Amino acid sequence: MTPCEKLRARGSDLIDGDCDEETAAKLNAHLDECPDCNPWFSSLQSTVGLLRNLPSPPIPDGLLEHIRQVTTRNK
Numbered sequence: 078m079t080p081c082e083k084l085r086a087r088g089s090d091l092i093d094g095d096c097d098e099e100t101a102a103k104l105n106a107h108l109d110e111c112p113d114c115n116p117w118f119s120s121l122q123s124t125v126g127l128l129r130n131l132p133s134p135p136i137p138d139g140l141l142e143h144i145r146q147v148t149t150r151n152k
């Protein structure tokens with residue numbers, strides 16, 4: 078596994094604080110030096126932050142019924 082793959086596999090753990098200290102230090106060090114992973118991680122972080130701050134959106138009337146019809150039709 079390349080350091081990039083490792084970071085992408087553990088990115089959400091790093092945000093959640095689910096990595097052990099050594100792993101977190103390695104991932105953070107990689108973030109500092111990798112021009113690809115840095116923006117990737119920033120966008121992951123903001124996505125996770127947004128999702129956590131949003132209340133569950135209400136499901137619009139008729140949406141479930143619409144999904145059911147579409148999925149049934151395609152079977």
Ligand SMILES: [Zn+2]
Pocket residue numbers: 080081082084107111112113114115
């Ligand atoms: Zn990388």
